[in-house]
Amino acid sequence: MLVIGTFEHSIELEQALAVLENGxxxxxxxxxxxxxxxFVSSMQYIGKSxxxxxxxxxxxxxxxTASSVVGMSVGYALAWGPIIWALITAFAAFFxxxxxxxxxxxxxxxxxxxxxxxxxxxxxxxxxQCTRVAETMWKYRALSVGQTxxxx
Amino acid sequence: xxxQRRRSLATISVFGISNLHRQNPFMVAWWSAAFxxxxxxxxxxxxxxTILTLSEVIINTLARVNEAIVYSFSGKxxxxxxxxxxxxxxGYLIIYLYAIWESFRSTLVQNKMCHIxxxxxxxxxxxxxxxxxxxxVEQKNPFIAAVYSFLFPGLGQLYNxxxxxxxxxxxxxxxxxxxxxxxxxxxxxxxxxxxxxISVIRMHWLLFMPSVxxxxxxxxxxxxxxxxxxxRREQRQHLIERYRNSEVCIFKQGGI
Numbered sequence: 001m002l003v004i005g006t007f008e009h010s011i012e013l014e015q016a017l018a019v020l021e022n023g024x025x026x027x028x029x030x031x032x033x034x035x036x037x038x039f040v041s042s043m044q045y046i047g048k049s050x051x052x053x054x055x056x057x058x059x060x061x062x063x064x065t066a067s068s069v070v071g072m073s074v075g076y077a078l079a080w081g082p083i084i085w086a087l088i089t090a091f092a093a094f095f096x097x098x099x100x101x102x103x104x105x106x107x108x109x110x111x112x113x114x115x116x117x118x119x120x121x122x123x124x125x126x127x128x129q130c131t132r133v134a135e136t137m138w139k140y141r142a143l144s145v146g147q148t149x150x151x152x
Numbered sequence: 153x154x155x156q157r158r159r160s161l162a163t164i165s166v167f168g169i170s171n172l173h174r175q176n177p178f179m180v181a182w183w184s185a186a187f188x189x190x191x192x193x194x195x196x197x198x199x200x201x202t203i204l205t206l207s208e209v210i211i212n213t214l215a216r217v218n219e220a221i222v223y224s225f226s227g228k229x230x231x232x233x234x235x236x237x238x239x240x241x242x243g244y245l246i247i248y249l250y251a252i253w254e255s256f257r258s259t260l261v262q263n264k265m266c267h268i269x270x271x272x273x274x275x276x277x278x279x280x281x282x283x284x285x286x287x288x289v290e291q292k293n294p295f296i297a298a299v300y301s302f303l304f305p306g307l308g309q310l311y312n313x314x315x316x317x318x319x320x321x322x323x324x325x326x327x328x329x330x331x332x333x334x335x336x337x338x339x340x341x342x343x344x345x346x347x348x349x350i351s352v353i354r355m356h357w358l359l360f361m362p363s364v365x366x367x368x369x370x371x372x373x374x375x376x377x378x379x380x381x382x383x384r385r386e387q388r389q390h391l392i393e394r395y396r397n398s399e400v401c402i403f404k405q406g407g408i
Binding site for chain 1: 179182183186221222224225226227228290291294298334337338341346349350353355358359362363365366367369370373374377383384387388390391392394395397398399400401402403404
């Protein structure tokens with residue numbers, strides 16, 4: 001039988017493999033395939049960031065810091081004082097920067113689900129061990145588990 | 153791990169993980185402009201970054217740059233001219249611009265080094281156990297890192313196991329909080345006493361705070377993302393190596 005499980009990269013994945021190897025499964029009966037979750041050319045191994053929101057937040061933070069220094073100084077001469085104006089300008093600039101970045105990059109956004117299978121584990125084992133292998137995979141946070149007979 | 157790697161992507165020490173990573177040089181230069189030394193922190197050059205930040209606080213205070221900034225932005229140009237001390241300000245300016253330029257060009261070099269190291273893919277370390285510390289690559293939540301640094305700059309760095317930088321940042325945040333009298337000011341704001349809240353504040357120390365908080369949040373956020381990528385890379389290297397000799401046969405021999 002073949003038991004196939006997909007996982008995210010996690011310490012639980014290594015726990016699952018260690019538990020399997022400590023049971024009756026030998027290492028040679030385990031195959032592990034690291035998967036790419038988005039297209040990568042051979043030149044970039046694991047892509048920088050799959051999420052444009054990350055980049056947007058980076059831009060937003062930079063805008064917020066810049067504006068709050070100016071806002072704080074200007075606010076010193078205004079009615080509400082430096083602290084309130086620094087906060088107003090910081091938050092306004094953060095969301096403005098984030099929004100503008102997302103707007104300008106709206107076409108690059110691929111809506112990927114939050115959890116993606118990053119590693120596939122294939123275990124070859126006798127039929128009576130199948131259930132235990134599958135249970136171990138589920139216990140250590142497999143995203144999905146499947147079983148199939150080997151071709152005769 | 154005995155062999156010295158010529159092009160390694162990362163190393164783990166008692167002080168945490170130091171790694172090469174690809175960055176936008178303009179972003180790094182911008183953080184150097186926000187606070188000299190912050191660009192160097194993003195480049196993982198912690199020692200020189202720390203000395204630059206100390207130099208920034210000391211010389212800024214001596215030259216009264218922050219006061220001049222406040223007066224300039226609030227339109228009191230005569231006050232700005234009179235408060236600035238030129239014997240310190242010129243040197244301050246040169247060092248300030250050097251820090252920006254240096255972090256920009258170092259980013260370009262480190263990006264290239266990172267590219268080579270990624271392709272060479274030398275084995276990465278997962279953890280070290282030292283008598284005084286345990287350090288390991290772990291998956292972090294970048295948003296949690298950012299929120300903690302927002303609540304108290306330094307905590308995000310602590311969350312990322314960069315404890316020396318974390319405590320350094322926390323120490324300075326206390327200094328800024330006390331010297332700027334921000335707490336008193338915020339309290340009188342909350343009680344609706346705006347005039348008192350403005351008069352009690354010390355702008356020189358308050359003006360450091362947005363940059364420090366922004367830089368701390370950004371550094372925590374980026375570092376957490378980088379640690380996640382390093383974790384994946386290390387785990388992939390490990391799994392590929394460990395299961396290289398798999399004899400799992402999915403298809404019939406000689407099949408298809």
